[in-house]
Amino acid sequence: MKRFLTGLQPSGALHIGNYFGALKPFVDQYRSYESFLMVVDYHALTSLKDPAALRENILSATKDYLAAGVDPEQVTLFQQSQVQEHTELAWILECLVTVPFLELSHAYKDKLAKGLEANAGLFNYPMLMAADILLYDTDIVPVGADQRQHVEYAREAAAKFNNTYELLFKEPQGLIQETVATVPGTDGKKMSKSYKNTIPLFGSRDDIAQAVMSIVTDSSGERPEHVYAIHSLFKDAPALDALYEVHRGKYKALKEALIEDVDALVAPMREKRASISDADVVRVLAEGSARAKEKAGAKMQAVRKAIGVVL
Secondary structure, eight states: OOEEEEEEOOOSOOBHHHIIIIIHHHHHHGGGSEEEEEEOHHHHTTTOOOHHHHHHHHHHHHHHHHHTTOOTTTSEEEEGGGOTHHHHHHHHHHTTSOHHHHHTOHHHHHHHHTTOOOOHHHHHHHHHHHHHHHTTTOOEEEOOGGGHHHHHHHHHHHHHHHHHSOSOOOOOEEEOOTTTSSOBOTTSSBOOGGGTOOOBSSOOHHHHHHHHHTOOOOTTSSSOHHHHHHHTTTSOHHHHHHHHHHTTTOHHHHHHHHHHHHHHHHHHHHHHHHTOOHHHHHHHHHHHHHHHHHHHHHHHHHHHHHHTOOO
16 A cells, blocks of 8 residues: 655644645545654744643644544554654755755745744754655655645655665655645635634634634625635535525625534534543554654664664
8 A cells, every 4th residue: 555644733723724734635535545644743843932832732633633533543643753763864864955955945935934033943844844754655745735845855855865875765746635725714815823814623613603704805796705715615616606696795694604514514523522532642642653663763774774874
């Protein structure tokens, strides 16, 4: 079976953009592959410096995965920091690529533009992500259209290593679902916590209603395009077009319909999530991390031999 890998940063409460952009594609497809799912806590350190918040976010992100439908018996669900081979391989890859190459990172330039501190971790982020992917001989990585560069970095890093030392790494392929690759937020921009334009994934019905009612609408048109764009994630085009025709110009009614559809998706996951304890999470991550470490350890032993540090 081909190997499939993805991960989410434990950086706070998830929103429906995270669900449609990363979680749902994984849940829909992971059983068709040998799948790996990471809680990428070391990546979070580029911006999160609160230990208590990070611990809580790790627990929370894992509960999110489980509540969304991930079966830990059928996937290797693990915590990045419990597998030290990730940072070891990242260092080796950093020694193969150039500073100008890393300066091309869209994510790095975007975060600088938002005024975030230009720490070295943020700059080297693509090589830790490449290590995440390459350690497991990953074939397929689901990414949003705006994240395809991450896979390109992993492919380039694999090629650099293979050409410099020996052929050890696969060059992974990105799996992009074009229709949901970039999920719009309540203001029409990409949905992102940093833009404060999100609809919470596991929020209460009231939380969902408040977010949906805040969606920016165009008073000059008969169809609120931002509402429609988000609604298209929940209904197919024929059903949605019929609904918007019946309620043409009735923005409040259309937002109320969207609230119903969002809550219909979220409510069962919200209930399941409430039943998952912190102890459940600790157990699942320990078991998954042990399985991941076994595979990563074998790969790193081959890497160490190839680069000449095994005597």
